[in-house]
Amino acid sequence: MAFAGKLLTRASLGSYICRTRGLTANRVHRRHVVSCIDPSLGLTDEQKEFQKVAFDFAANEMAPHMAEWDEKEMFPVDTMRKAAQLGFGGIYVQQETGGSGLSRLDTSIIFEALSTGCVSTTAYISIHNMCAWMIDSFGSEEQRHRYCPQLCSMEKFASYCLTEPGSGSDAASLLTTAKRDGDHYVLNGSKAFISGAGDTDVYVVMCRTGEKGAKGISCLVVEKGTPGLGFGKKERKVGWNSQPTRAVIFEDCAVPVANRLGEEGQGFTIAMKGLNGGRINIASCSLGAAHASVLLARDHLKVRKQFGEPLSNSQFLQFKLAEMATRLVASRLMVRQAALALQEERQDAVTLCSMAKLFATDECFAICNQSLQMHGGYGYLKDYAVQQFVRDIRVHQILEGTNEVMRMIVSRNLLQE
Numbered sequence: 001m002a003f004a005g006k007l008l009t010r011a012s013l014g015s016y017i018c019r020t021r022g023l024t025a026n027r028v029h030r031r032h033v034v035s036c037i038d039p040s041l042g043l044t045d046e047q048k049e050f051q052k053v054a055f056d057f058a059a060n061e062m063a064p065h066m067a068e069w070d071e072k073e074m075f076p077v078d079t080m081r082k083a084a085q086l087g088f089g090g091i092y093v094q095q096e097t098g099g100s101g102l103s104r105l106d107t108s109i110i111f112e113a114l115s116t117g118c119v120s121t122t123a124y125i126s127i128h129n130m131c132a133w134m135i136d137s138f139g140s141e142e143q144r145h146r147y148c149p150q151l152c153s154m155e156k157f158a159s160y161c162l163t164e165p166g167s168g169s170d171a172a173s174l175l176t177t178a179k180r181d182g183d184h185y186v187l188n189g190s191k192a193f194i195s196g197a198g199d200t201d202v203y204v205v206m207c208r209t210g211e212k213g214a215k216g217i218s219c220l221v222v223e224k225g226t227p228g229l230g231f232g233k234k235e236r237k238v239g240w241n242s243q244p245t246r247a248v249i250f251e252d253c254a255v256p257v258a259n260r261l262g263e264e265g266q267g268f269t270i271a272m273k274g275l276n277g278g279r280i281n282i283a284s285c286s287l288g289a290a291h292a293s294v295l296l297a298r299d300h301l302k303v304r305k306q307f308g309e310p311l312s313n314s315q316f317l318q319f320k321l322a323e324m325a326t327r328l329v330a331s332r333l334m335v336r337q338a339a340l341a342l343q344e345e346r347q348d349a350v351t352l353c354s355m356a357k358l359f360a361t362d363e364c365f366a367i368c369n370q371s372l373q374m375h376g377g378y379g380y381l382k383d384y385a386v387q388q389f390v391r392d393i394r395v396h397q398i399l400e401g402t403n404e405v406m407r408m409i410v411s412r413n414l415l416q417e
Helices: 010-021 045-072 077-083 104-115 120-138 141-154 269-302 315-343 349-376 374-382 384-399 402-416
Strands: 160-163 178-179 184-195 201-210 217-223 229-231 244-258
Touching: 045 077, 045 104, 045 120, 045 184, 045 384, 077 120, 104 120, 104 201, 104 269, 120 141, 120 160, 120 217, 120 384, 160 184, 160 374, 184 201, 184 217, 201 244, 201 269, 217 244, 217 269, 229 269, 229 374, 269 315, 269 349, 269 384, 315 349, 349 384, 349 402, 374 384
Parallel strands: 160 201, 178 201
Antiparallel strands: 178 184, 184 244, 201 217, 229 244
16 A cells, blocks of 8 residues: 555645546545445545545554454564655645645544454554654754654654653643753653653654743753663553553753753643544544444444344344434534544634543443443354454543543533633
């Protein structure tokens, strides 16, 4: 599925698909179309083509390996680099620095489709994209052109370093320090639960260069191999097993001042702006898992018989399936609305992103869990994909800001009126 060595863009993708697969502009990817939950409903022809490429990649390059990556805890570098050849390494990074230059809505559509093949791998790709965007958006020209092309091609991989052992939801209280010493900062402290840590090459690190609170935080790019940069043991997790998670440890780690993104004291703002998009991305990954789980439940109800007839004849289960479909479509609409608001830099974007992350990750987990229940004992076996979707998206209610914090953001917005 190599894209002739070029990155996916609006202008190039349509001609590429038509040339290599004989598609017409109005043809829709039918494999995943299921009446009322069709994920292409309401999309432009161009967006349907982006979606089709992502669905095809998920079906051909990810789904066949999803269980193995999970069981063996493999970080599928080669597969992700194939995804990068399609432009998925820097979807909303500007084209001048190697990205695809697509919108936040396009990005959501792509991550939803990819997650039907493997949630864990897609979720890491989404974090990598967030890091690349942060460098592209807040870095100097030199920094943008130094880091972004290799990140967009996934020649190098990135990790986002905000959370610490003692500061999760209260991120502004982080303790990792960066003290200026000439033309370097000397970092000391540690970060926890860092996706890709130890296997990735670039670390976007929030650290304290000044006073207590958010205004004393700055953002540094730390490269793997820097003396004083170390890693903890690989964590054993319930899900997300295709991406390693480790602590990132700084012991007198000297980082050039030239690696700072923005000015001193801007780090917390940079981190939060990255997370607004990250919340849409992770909600989109939940949509993909839920979509796949609805299809798995539907197919199981059709073939599984109890008391002499297919489970699909049970009105109780019919109603449950209808509720799952309704929750999925409602979640998708909310996520896509928030993606549009973020792209347009609307005043309500932060709140809508929080609402979408809260609603979609809660509802999609409920959908996947209900699908597992419908499978009965089979759903609890690792031979069946539904259990992996349940395990992989459970953490989405915790990371990129817990859903409790999302509730705080929404309520504060209402109460400040």
